[in-house]
Amino acid sequence: MSKNRLEAFSDGVIAIIITIMVLELKIPHGTDWNSLTPLLPVILSYVLSFIFLGIYWSNHHHLLQAVKYVNGRTLWANLHLLFWLSLIPFVTGWMGENNFGSLPVALYGAVLLCAAVAYYILTLTLITQHGRNSTIAEALGKDFKGKISIVIYAVAILISFKYSFIAGILYVMVAIMWLIPDKRIEKILTEKNN
Helix, strand or coil: CCCHHHHHHHHHHHHHHHHHHHHCCCCCCCCCHHHHHHHHHHHHHHHHHHHHHHHHHHHHHHHHHCCCCCCHHHHHHHHHHHHHHHCHHHHHHHHHHCCCCHHHHHHHHHHHHHHHHHHHHHHHHHHHHHCCCCHHHHHHCCCHHHHHHHHHHHHHHHHHCCCHHHHHHHHHHHHHHHHCCCCHHHHHHHHHHC
């Protein structure tokens, strides 16, 4: 089965998720900077979630560049990932509207954790499908960043009940870690094509 439909569908879903998030932003009724102050938690939540969705979109694109085809298991693993990503607008809004309260921050982390696990399952599905000596397996290697992200999310969720601000910092740290470009797949593909 061709990977193109899977990639196009996923791109569309992520675009819709981002659109839903931006439509949830409320317009302030004032015309000065002070009218934006109450919206600051909402805007910060939106920015963080937009970055996370951008990271997933970019990594998903690179991931599919390293595979030749997909099968039914891959489709379901991909839908599993998209399910968790589709919950990001809800937890983003709840966290922002409630000034980073403990439970909303914990649930935000739980959705990020589940999305990270789903992405990991997708990578394992693709490696199983293409083989341990495939380009995708070679490119992903031991996937340290993916595994450490899952650990950081779990720790942040536990911390969030007492120190939601520190949990938020941990979420930002994961985003920063993933913003640093991961050249593994591009490097492997370039080497294979030369």
